[in-house]
Amino acid sequence: MIRVAWRSLRSHKLRTVLTTVAILLGVAMISGTYVLTDQIDRGFREIFTDAYRGTDVTVTRKARFAGQLVGATEGLPQDMVEQVRAVDGVEQVYGYATGMGAVVVRGEVVQTGGAPTLFFSYSPNDLTPPDYVRGRPPEEPGEVAVIQKLATDERLQPGSPITVVTDDGAHEATVCGVFRFAAQSSLGGSILVHTTLSDAQRWFGMAGRISEIDVRAEAGVSAAGLAARIRAALPAYTEVKTGAQAAADQTRALSDAIGTFLRPVLLSFGGIAVFVGAFIIFNAFSMTVAQRRREFALLRALGASRSQVLWSITAEALVMGVLASTAGLFAGLGVAAAVNQVFRSGGFDIPHSGLVLQPRTIVIALVVGVVVTMLSAVAPALRATRVPPVAALQEGAELPRSRLTRLTPALAAVVAVLGALLIAGGMYGGGSTLVRLATTAAGALSVFVAVAIASRSFVGPLAAWLGWPLQKVSPVSGRLARDNSRRNPGRTALTAAALMIGLAVVVFVAVLAQGLKSSFIDSFDRTVRADYIIAGTNYMTIPSDTERRIESVPGVEAVVSLDAQQVEAKDGVTAVVWGIDPVAIGRVWSFDWISGDDAALAELGRRGAVIEEQTAASLGVKRGGIVRVTTVEGRRADLKVLGTYRDPMILNGITVGMAGYDALFPKSQTFMVVAKARPGVDVGATQRAIETAMASVPTAKVRSTDEYKESTVDLVNQLLTLVYGLLALSVVISLFGIVNTLVLAVYERTREIGLLRAIGMSRAQVRATVRYESVITSIIGALMGIVVGVVFAWVVTTRFAGQGIVFSIPGAQLAAFLLLAVVVGVVAAILPARRAARIDILAAIQYE
Amino acid sequence: MSDDADVTIAPRPDPAPAACGAGTTIGLSDAVVQARGVEREYGQGDALVRALVGVDLDLERGAYTAIMGPSGSGKSTLMHILAGLDRPTAGSVRIDGEEITRLKERALTRLRRDKIGFIFQTFNLLPTLNAAENITLPLTIAGRRIDREWVGQLIETVELGDRLKHKPAELSGGQQQRVAVARALASRPAVLFADEPTGNLDSRTGEEVLGLLRRSCDELGQTIVMVTHDAHAAGHADRIVFLKDGAVAHDCGRLDRDEIYEVVKSLEDVG
Numbered sequence A: 001m002i003r004v005a006w007r008s009l010r011s012h013k014l015r016t017v018l019t020t021v022a023i024l025l026g027v028a029m030i031s032g033t034y035v036l037t038d039q040i041d042r043g044f045r046e047i048f049t050d051a052y053r054g055t056d057v058t059v060t061r062k063a064r065f066a067g068q069l070v071g072a073t074e075g076l077p078q079d080m081v082e083q084v085r086a087v088d089g090v091e092q093v094y095g096y097a098t099g100m101g102a103v104v105v106r107g108e109v110v111q112t113g114g115a116p117t118l119f120f121s122y123s124p125n126d127l128t129p130p131d132y133v134r135g136r137p138p139e140e141p142g143e144v145a146v147i148q149k150l151a152t153d154e155r156l157q158p159g160s161p162i163t164v165v166t167d168d169g170a171h172e173a174t175v176c177g178v179f180r181f182a183a184q185s186s187l188g189g190s191i192l193v194h195t196t197l198s199d200a201q202r203w204f205g206m207a208g209r210i211s212e213i214d215v216r217a218e219a220g221v222s223a224a225g226l227a228a229r230i231r232a233a234l235p236a237y238t239e240v241k242t243g244a245q246a247a248a249d250q251t252r253a254l255s256d257a258i259g260t261f262l263r264p265v266l267l268s269f270g271g272i273a274v275f276v277g278a279f280i281i282f283n284a285f286s287m288t289v290a291q292r293r294r295e296f297a298l299l300r301a302l303g304a305s306r307s308q309v310l311w312s313i314t315a316e317a318l319v320m321g322v323l324a325s326t327a328g329l330f331a332g333l334g335v336a337a338a339v340n341q342v343f344r345s346g347g348f349d350i351p352h353s354g355l356v357l358q359p360r361t362i363v364i365a366l367v368v369g370v371v372v373t374m375l376s377a378v379a380p381a382l383r384a385t386r387v388p389p390v391a392a393l394q395e396g397a398e399l400p401r402s403r404l405t406r407l408t409p410a411l412a413a414v415v416a417v418l419g420a421l422l423i424a425g426g427m428y429g430g431g432s433t434l435v436r437l438a439t440t441a442a443g444a445l446s447v448f449v450a451v452a453i454a455s456r457s458f459v460g461p462l463a464a465w466l467g468w469p470l471q472k473v474s475p476v477s478g479r480l481a482r483d484n485s486r487r488n489p490g491r492t493a494l495t496a497a498a499l500m501i502g503l504a505v506v507v508f509v510a511v512l513a514q515g516l517k518s519s520f521i522d523s524f525d526r527t528v529r530a531d532y533i534i535a536g537t538n539y540m541t542i543p544s545d546t547e548r549r550i551e552s553v554p555g556v557e558a559v560v561s562l563d564a565q566q567v568e569a570k571d572g573v574t575a576v577v578w579g580i581d582p583v584a585i586g587r588v589w590s591f592d593w594i595s596g597d598d599a600a601l602a603e604l605g606r607r608g609a610v611i612e613e614q615t616a617a618s619l620g621v622k623r624g625g626i627v628r629v630t631t632v633e634g635r636r637a638d639l640k641v642l643g644t645y646r647d648p649m650i651l652n653g654i655t656v657g658m659a660g661y662d663a664l665f666p667k668s669q670t671f672m673v674v675a676k677a678r679p680g681v682d683v684g685a686t687q688r689a690i691e692t693a694m695a696s697v698p699t700a701k702v703r704s705t706d707e708y709k710e711s712t713v714d715l716v717n718q719l720l721t722l723v724y725g726l727l728a729l730s731v732v733i734s735l736f737g738i739v740n741t742l743v744l745a746v747y748e749r750t751r752e753i754g755l756l757r758a759i760g761m762s763r764a765q766v767r768a769t770v771r772y773e774s775v776i777t778s779i780i781g782a783l784m785g786i787v788v789g790v791v792f793a794w795v796v797t798t799r800f801a802g803q804g805i806v807f808s809i810p811g812a813q814l815a816a817f818l819l820l821a822v823v824v825g826v827v828a829a830i831l832p833a834r835r836a837a838r839i840d841i842l843a844a845i846q847y848e
Numbered sequence B: 001m002s003d004d005a006d007v008t009i010a011p012r013p014d015p016a017p018a019a020c021g022a023g024t025t026i027g028l029s030d031a032v033v034q035a036r037g038v039e040r041e042y043g044q045g046d047a048l049v050r051a052l053v054g055v056d057l058d059l060e061r062g063a064y065t066a067i068m069g070p071s072g073s074g075k076s077t078l079m080h081i082l083a084g085l086d087r088p089t090a091g092s093v094r095i096d097g098e099e100i101t102r103l104k105e106r107a108l109t110r111l112r113r114d115k116i117g118f119i120f121q122t123f124n125l126l127p128t129l130n131a132a133e134n135i136t137l138p139l140t141i142a143g144r145r146i147d148r149e150w151v152g153q154l155i156e157t158v159e160l161g162d163r164l165k166h167k168p169a170e171l172s173g174g175q176q177q178r179v180a181v182a183r184a185l186a187s188r189p190a191v192l193f194a195d196e197p198t199g200n201l202d203s204r205t206g207e208e209v210l211g212l213l214r215r216s217c218d219e220l221g222q223t224i225v226m227v228t229h230d231a232h233a234a235g236h237a238d239r240i241v242f243l244k245d246g247a248v249a250h251d252c253g254r255l256d257r258d259e260i261y262e263v264v265k266s267l268e269d270v271g
């Protein structure tokens, strides 16, 4: 039977290829995701393992929690090194200071694509000494050594000048050496810089302190035993681990980040692609079964059982599924390799020790491809089994209507209600984020299915309506296309539905992004009363002396530094604490009070706070209540809530006065400085003066408030582009679906086309007919996608209205998507239209 | 023919009736279609089929000509070549004075659109269009203004007034062929080609269609070429051209049914 299936697939090569590609692409995306994330995972595991190779025990300051805004802890006293050295069984001790900053070469900040620029103090005691390829480690203050990738990219030699920017300001330095770390010339795009201990302490505000102590045990001493002895000798605020444990913890942190974010995100795009592919396979099999109706009837008349007919189709699906998944698996490897190439040429190395193809990836790719293909073919196959043997003798190609056809509206309604319930459950119900996301996604898929089922009943009128202008433009091709797209509404509906899915997600994302942008601008306009915003790129911190530098610029009336740190504000719930100058803030900021008023600012003192409404809600506090916050180092404070305000975009957390902030945190960590020009001064000239004052700190961008708004909108747009890129695959797959449907339709209409050509229709007119039908289908898909996407976005924005995302429809973008659909239609029609135009008239009108 | 076995076969008289010329008549003064030395071969080597072996034929304007001949004699091939649907391997064809065998694809399409009407044995109508739309289809394709009066006259001639809004599937076979005739006439073609137009109809409805073609010729002056193997159908024509083995065997004027049978029989026997 497999052989029969194989032969049948081979005899319809084009159809087989088109259908296979539909599922292949989704499988490729899924397997590519696994290959890529496994590779990153293994790459970093190797790096961390190498980094801790010579280290038996590490000592750090205990962190209460982890978070994105958690900066470096206060560290350990430098003399703790001696305390550790005194422990029995210690052979060598290496204490160093580390911190994050930026490197400026020839006046330009070296971009890392979001990866950190890390500084380490060098010591000859280093347990895993880096491999110096040129020059030597730093010995004198002002000397730094850089990782090889930076030296190569920026053409740095021993002797080259370089500027180091840290929270403490800009520092001139000279390159003294180039090294490789853990045998890597680069570390996933991060930049590593070696400094002297005294420079590191100065630049990172760690006078007399270090970040970590690494220990090597004497021969024969167990790492675990030594760790226990060191732990006993040190104060409770330290964290003592074995080197292996530290490497594993760091690897796990990264694996978790990949496993809980990168991989699921990429997989969900792959899932959408597979889902679209399933529609196309279902449609393709439905069409073939309809076409081969007499063949099945003949088989039945010759005595084949229903199950034999069923098996003949499922066998085809099986072969196709296996083909598609195998090819998809290899395509996935190709995708991963290509992504590596793209990142590498973008200067952002993904650690690579070759592509990683785990057995798990192979199994998932095969299972997804085969199961989805076979499931999609089951319903059409069942219909084939209901073809009565007598049909072999009848004319016409109508399949017996599915028993469910009569129930179609009811079925659509049931699935839609199920989808709505799932979405509601996911959005408003309880459970973990993952469960809720999965429930919502299942709901969304159900809605897609419901719309696809329901669409067969409105595709006809919609096509008539859309075809009307085409018919006006082109009386023959337009008219025929309009009629053709209505001839088999079920088929047109499914073909359009495949496009709907991809576009619905695109529209959903676009509407959300638009909402995000407009609420950002809205909230910004409502609160910010400043003229200038000074901030880093990618939410990096800027030097804490920025405020002071700008204060002295003539023409500046007020400057406020917005500093932030993360705290634990309830068990397991972290919040951001913003530190502001309570007096100056009123000149540049207008709080949108919900309770309390500007008078609250004056009362902030050391123990007062005002809270953004969402944070207040999640912590369950009101004006007059108390919030207990714990810093990463374990410092506690009970803050009295003096007011609540609305500011979902910037000060979204707990805002305290500078006095309260300094009491909690050892370092300021400035994210943004807002400044205002004196009334009457030239705003542009003052901006240039501020830029001059900040010239030595190129990491801090000086922008007018309008420029700042624009740059934030740009950032959202960039993200949007990335998401569009990931969704493009689904749209491409649905394009193949349109091609498939059209090729079949053209084949079925060979005689009609022959007749039309015989009575004088030109090839161009034939092509136009196919093209118009394609465009009508794709526009139907786009319209359904836009409606569904907008509704989804409306549901989500309504649910999360409190978090500041408004519902706002990007009209121009939706129009652009419609245009994109037209392009998809036109492109999809190229091949089928060419085939239609090439139909041999004589062969087509032959009747024998 | 089964009783032939019992009788002694007497030598036959001249097989062709008096109305038939020897060979073909060419050099007509007002010929719409002029074919000269038309040859058509299919395949090559051992599989070579010579469907037409040198056909010379002139078709007079306003005449109703039937092409007859045994199955495989090349009737359809000849019609396709005369109508610009196929190209001869050798020879030339002129329609309305225009040499068509070397025309480019585009010009051929235009020729079919403007100068030629077709009626096929089956499947003449687009299933999605109603009868009226099918009739005006060639005009729509050409982007020509629809002459209401002319179309109205056609509809009257084919007696379909009450069926105009019906889709082909809702029409009988005879009605469908009548719509096809009207469709073929709509663009006032120089020549109307019909390939076995009654082949799929019962004799009564076939008669309707044949009568309609006859009237088109008589009342509208339409030039008609009809391929048929049905003697009754051929009986409606002004002239009957008999093909055999890819060449014109006889070229006759009006014949009655018995005369036609006689010629047909003679052709089959000689083969």
Ligand SMILES: Nc1ncnc2c1ncn2[C@@H]1O[C@H](COP(=O)(O)OP(=O)(O)O)[C@@H](O)[C@H]1O
Residues within 6 Å of the ligand: B042, B043, B049, B050, B051, B069, B070, B071, B072, B073, B074, B075, B076, B077, B078
């Ligand atoms: N496309 C073709 N390829 C090969 N041989 C063909 C083709 N079309 C017709 N023939 C051959 O040419 C000869 C004439 O065919 P045709 O014109 O269809 O005859 P008729 O219409 O008189 O029955 C026949 O022998 C037929 O087999």
Ligand SMILES: [Mg+2]
Residues within 6 Å of the ligand: B075, B076, B077
């Ligand atoms: Mg024939």
